[in-house]
Amino acid sequence: KVIDKITVELNDKSDVYEAKFSNLGLKSVETDSNYVKKHPKLLVGGVWCIVDVLYEHSDETNDEPWVIDKLKPIQVSNFDFEEYCSARNEFSLNEWIDVLVQSIGFNSKMLSRRQKFLQLARLIPFCERNFNYIELGPKGTGKSHIFSEFSPHGMIVSGGEISMAKLFVNNATGKPGLVGFWDSVAFDEFAGKDKRVDKNLVDIMKNYMANKSFSRGVEVIGAEASMSFLGNTSKSVEHMLKHSNFFDDLPDKYIDSAFLDRLHMYSPGWETSIIRSELFTDGFGFIVDYLAEAMKNLRNIDYSQLYTKHFSLSSDISVRDKDGVHKTFSGMMKILFPNGECEEKHVAELLEFSLEGRKRVKDHIARLDETFPAVNFAYTNLKTQEETPVKTAEEVEFAELLADTTAAPSTDEAPEDAEIPEPSKQNEQADDGNTWVKGESSEVEFKSTLRVSLHSGKPDDRVELACLKTIAAFLNTHGGSLVVGLDDEANPVGLEHDKFDSEDKMSLHLVSLVNARMGPLAMTCTDIRFEDCEDKRIMVVKCRKASKPIFYKEKGSETETFYVRTGPSTTQLSASQTQDYITQAWS
Template structure:
């Protein structure tokens, strides 16, 4: 186990589980993750391997005997009849039969209904009435000749969720983790390997948890399919429910006037609408109107009386087009159904998670480390809904007075949610608070900037904050920095001309320049800018960065290039080196020769493989006019990473050549594998210096 896994087990004994065990026990059981982890938490919440294996077998046996597969429902019914009583794991929902004035339970997989259940159980677990709850139940069989009486009897029932927890112990344990460790613990709890993701990517995915800790929080995430957008809302918590956006009706979501039955928002902490995107989807306008009122005022009415609820609303859907295409031709809400493509609805969204920054989930991304039993964390998050951390930044920063009340509310709720997730104990540094505040502002800015493209009545907003020192920090979105030519368009700019009150090209260009010069803007070195010195920063998840753009024009004309990077060891690092040499090959004259020399450190694990790969590069360079050599620093003390040319250029790299996030290198048909501009980068900086001599 890693040092972090040992620490997790030490600080949270009995409350964590190894995340790869879920796959080990799931088999073909179609049950949410929190159901499996509930069982694993009973038998496998330890780091003792022997106990884990024994627990796995126990859980498998429980699932084998008691989980109801639809295709085996007949066998289970027979077991109940023959034995008189049988314990099952199934999803149970309850409805009131007003003709008999009795509550009746239905079992989703077992396929039985009209099972009598006492009103006390229903009052104790009201979610049985809406959507249903996964339970462990004892079913009895007692046949009578009365056709109006069902032979199935509910002996006992226990919802699969934690009964109690020690919140103060949770806070005390949190204090023993530094911020990076805590982020990784939460990330492993969600099910992903933190080593495969950068810090920004982790925080973006953890933002999906905010609706569980914030009441009446409105979140949207649109992006490519396969990025795990709906996973958390269907698998993570017994307090959230995921429903298809196309199946939602006013009675199901809010209230049924004929029966007076409250809908989903009255019983669940989080209601997520899946497959929300799709311009051609038919949507009930009455539903949209009630939803807009609920998202703004936390209440709803269907002409009887106003009712309040605390459920957070989440909207997740797939996009068909790339971000630059949407920015050039429409906007980032392009895929919404027509009835939802409404400025009043969009303005009620507190944040927009950029789903395109989350990579398509691959098998190696899942975690084998330890995380919380998700049911335990779900109860903690529910408890945190009572707290408000929205003002925790005010000792260090002041938001721009230009930010409207609705924008400020969105920023505050996102900021509060992230603070509860990461710093429930309240001990955060000014830098950590600033990082969270920027994410909160960015999420709301993404909403507002698109509104300005949709509706001409929305004014520009200065999404910035001021440090107590007086320094102003302007927040920008990553796509704003990547595609400034497309991003800064208003609703009246769509025809490409300055008519109808639109800004002229000069004004638009000036506004773009203002944004690009803002402190928080990520700037990329343009191709062909090799004659100028400069310091450039690149944000995590930024795309379009290539060695050709970074280095090509700076290396042109050099006859000797020295690369110093202590970490050219693993295969992917040697491949980065080869791609740099390809850039050199593209930019040097066939009539000239270039000496490329590498200074690195020897791999302490597989030095023979390292030398084999470097020798392969040298062999490939033969006949190209490039002479590649290398040497190992015997002292193993070099730390600087830079490229130096005999034309006077020194390029300082804080990450060396290791700037790209992990991608699928074995897929010959992957664009990210073949072309650097399709890879997401890590956060890094590069400095170009020219010798004065």
């Protein structure tokens, strides 16, 4: 009894099926045709099996003495797509999302809905032909996990350096490369200025990503492999928004607007949680091989036009932009609604997600190439004729930073040589007057909401995080005022968007957050009051400089970070900067 990968071929001379054992080294072992009929994947790529092998001596020199007595696949060897689609109808959407998330190894209870969508978007290259995907973000977020562990139909190339012969075709032998054999080809560690890149390879990739074909001599060969580019960012989101672009960490030869414009979706890797033990699941999910076969079968279906029953895209969106939106939408539809049946509200949700993924690509190409015009990424409801503009998550979270081009850098972490504000050694009490009426400064910051994203109309942890980081920075510097209910231009938007039952509950909510993330000392150094501003109500959080350093702790994490104010921005200090600052400020 052995476990091995078995590949079967038909010997047309003797009209029998013969098996090859990949590891045992046996070849031409006669196989019962019933096994092949029951498990057709034996003929294509092979299947891992438990096999009972017998040795039968024969005096005939040409006879193979090995015989397969029993064969049992231990990976999926056949797949019933109709059964898969039918079973989907037994789940609600939330249940189905959780099953899929757990199937790829993550604890669905630890992720927000958006984080689940971003994890599942990594499956699109496996179910959508010729999908061009990029994900850049901090280290340790598991960007390559799905591409290396999920499907036997995908290949991941480590290091980001690869030859034309290996990827497309070896002109000397005529043998096709990876894109001719695999459904998905992923490039891990794709970012890095020191990467050596062949410009000719970039040109061939541009042609393939646009035309789904490549040349072998005078012959043009079509292929269906999706391409995924995975890499790390070296700067914070705020720094890239303020000083560069989201493609800044790529090798120089890939920072080519024509190449980047072929990308259908940019997934924001910085929104994905750092992999921790509690993120992994021990719950129920599909066997990975089964789900991989489902994704492969879905490649034969196109759901890119299903949204047109309810919505239309802005006429401002180009053909290439639409192609990116369509492919992302089709992929997410296949993953979440494999039977193609979807309510209008869910169509809108997936369409917005798809538009955002393409908008992120286009926005940051425009930073590199001024010939790319601004595009109105929006969709219109065919019934109501109401147009809904789509913004990226970072446009909403960092609206003030993007609007104020003269502001100092609002980075997550200050460079080691950055100028740190002069610490105040006194517990300074902020002015009791309305200092905020003069506009944003080192001691005043405006936020439209406390917890709700104006983009989605729903509570968003990132909105709360932005407010809490500002409070921590005020407490560690000279004190200051956080004003909630004013936009970045000091226009009153009110408190209604946060949907609290009363101002008392809003105040208690913030006090609870400050206590949980920064401790009781921080809570005692803040005073909250509500005021009228024109015809709106606003909340003013006045902060006194704390008597001790205030560290911010993420929800569910023991990691502490230290923030200060640098001009009108909030800056995270490195460990060495924090030590120096504390020594000066509280010695």
